[in-house]
Amino acid sequence: MDLLYRSTRNNNEIVKASQAILKGLADDGGLFVPVSVPKLDKSMEELMNMNYQETAYEVMKLFLTDFTEEELKDCINKAYDTKFDTEVIAPLVEADGAYYLELFHGSTIAFKDMALSILPHLLITSAKKNQIKNEIVILTATSGDTGKAALAGFADVKGTKIIVFYPKNGVSPIQEKQMVTQKGDNTFVVGITGNFDDAQTGVKKLFNDKELAQLMDSKGYQFSSANSINIGRLVPQVVYYVFAYAQLLKEGKLAKGEAMNVVVPTGNFGNILAAYFAKNMGVPIAKLICASNENKVLYDFFETGVYDRNREFVLTSSPSMDILISSNLERLIYLTAGCDAEKNAAFMESLSKTGKYEITEDMKANMKDFYGNYASEQETAATIKDLYEKTGYVIDTHTAVAASVYKKYKEAAKDDTKTVIASTASPFKFTRSVMNAIDAKYDSMSDFELVDELSKIGNVKVPNAIEEIRTAPVLHDTVCEKEEMKDVVMKFLGI
Numbered sequence: 001m002d003l004l005y006r007s008t009r010n011n012n013e014i015v016k017a018s019q020a021i022l023k024g025l026a027d028d029g030g031l032f033v034p035v036s037v038p039k040l041d042k043s044m045e046e047l048m049n050m051n052y053q054e055t056a057y058e059v060m061k062l063f064l065t066d067f068t069e070e071e072l073k074d075c076i077n078k079a080y081d082t083k084f085d086t087e088v089i090a091p092l093v094e095a096d097g098a099y100y101l102e103l104f105h106g107s108t109i110a111f112k113d114m115a116l117s118i119l120p121h122l123l124i125t126s127a128k129k130n131q132i133k134n135e136i137v138i139l140t141a142t143s144g145d146t147g148k149a150a151l152a153g154f155a156d157v158k159g160t161k162i163i164v165f166y167p168k169n170g171v172s173p174i175q176e177k178q179m180v181t182q183k184g185d186n187t188f189v190v191g192i193t194g195n196f197d198d199a200q201t202g203v204k205k206l207f208n209d210k211e212l213a214q215l216m217d218s219k220g221y222q223f224s225s226a227n228s229i230n231i232g233r234l235v236p237q238v239v240y241y242v243f244a245y246a247q248l249l250k251e252g253k254l255a256k257g258e259a260m261n262v263v264v265p266t267g268n269f270g271n272i273l274a275a276y277f278a279k280n281m282g283v284p285i286a287k288l289i290c291a292s293n294e295n296k297v298l299y300d301f302f303e304t305g306v307y308d309r310n311r312e313f314v315l316t317s318s319p320s321m322d323i324l325i326s327s328n329l330e331r332l333i334y335l336t337a338g339c340d341a342e343k344n345a346a347f348m349e350s351l352s353k354t355g356k357y358e359i360t361e362d363m364k365a366n367m368k369d370f371y372g373n374y375a376s377e378q379e380t381a382a383t384i385k386d387l388y389e390k391t392g393y394v395i396d397t398h399t400a401v402a403a404s405v406y407k408k409y410k411e412a413a414k415d416d417t418k419t420v421i422a423s424t425a426s427p428f429k430f431t432r433s434v435m436n437a438i439d440a441k442y443d444s445m446s447d448f449e450l451v452d453e454l455s456k457i458g459n460v461k462v463p464n465a466i467e468e469i470r471t472a473p474v475l476h477d478t479v480c481e482k483e484e485m486k487d488v489v490m491k492f493l494g495i
């Protein structure tokens, strides 16, 4: 019997895993959730002797039941290979009484690689299974990070092309360099003379352009999206929580059955939702600690039961968490409302109309395993500095938000449960903020001087992802007006 997925807004839209991956979003705008979260069918003692790839298979086979063993293993082996700079894939580092789960050893040195390195393979396998002959064209608008991670994931994957639009003057110089140096015949990077919203609006228009869709179909192409709400991104993220628990058990840091807490620096709520799924699969996880930066919508939500996006948007040093609508939270709302799609749809309508909604007391009670808090910019910087001075270990700004919130939680709850902190980016990705937090004297150095200095003081090799862009040639120099996006896409596809 296949595990089926249904929309959070309509219990009658039911699809198989491969169809959910192909569609991304349900027709009614809802997100796909499995009708029940499967239980692990291997014990932790069995899992602790498996490597990352084997663990990935044991977890993902339970969610993606319409994939054959061969198909799934093939996807896993193509994703978690030498693109990662450590064989462990997701190592744990103990520092100052917590375990940092380093999710940044992939091609773009941030945690999005954990899912975006496998999504392309899941997508083309899903296309094959559903007799889709067209080549898949991934279309993305990016404000920086997701674009590069998607490019790296899809580069040279047969049967796919990827087109990324970014605001020409709206990303950091390093982010731009990372994208325009992207290799792969099937990749295409375009700067638009506009801001991120213009790029995003333009991409949405292209997705909804029926005429273009027909023309593309006649030439053997169709669009798809690598959006973070795709179940093909969520499922691979469950793996590293299972892996982390098994590793701690193996190392004797946890006793059999002993629970751990996890702390996740949160934006779109995808990563922490994966931890919640891991818990529901049977991993002994006690608290799920949701860490926010100064955009603390989620902290307020867990405190009051009111989700309210009507507030000032704050630009912080942890930009990947600067989010006012956490799209993946919809899955938790649906699940804690007892899988009541109508109730969830009403909340989401209220969110889109008024920017807010309030959940019921029952739903709040169903979320008791979550704890939310936030860290100010100053607390985040102080945490980077303290940890470095105490231990020599350097963490990035996003991870520091989590470490800071963990400190608050530990003091407030007097809870000594062993704790895993999801470390979502390499400090080399946010070198300037990290180095400034450690010492103001670094302010005058150039970006690449800072990289070398960080390598020295942190005693870590400069990651390839950074080393490469020092010298890599620019391979993409297309710039267009926002009105020209369609022409640019057609030209690239040769239609």
Ligand SMILES: *Cc1c(COP(=O)(O)O)cnc(C)c1O
Binding pocket: 110, 111, 112, 145, 265, 266, 267, 268, 269, 270, 271, 272, 320, 321, 398, 424, 425
């Ligand atoms: C995307 C991202 C996050 C937030 O993860 P969500 O799944 O969106 O909550 C945190 N840190 C970094 C570095 C990220 O790139």
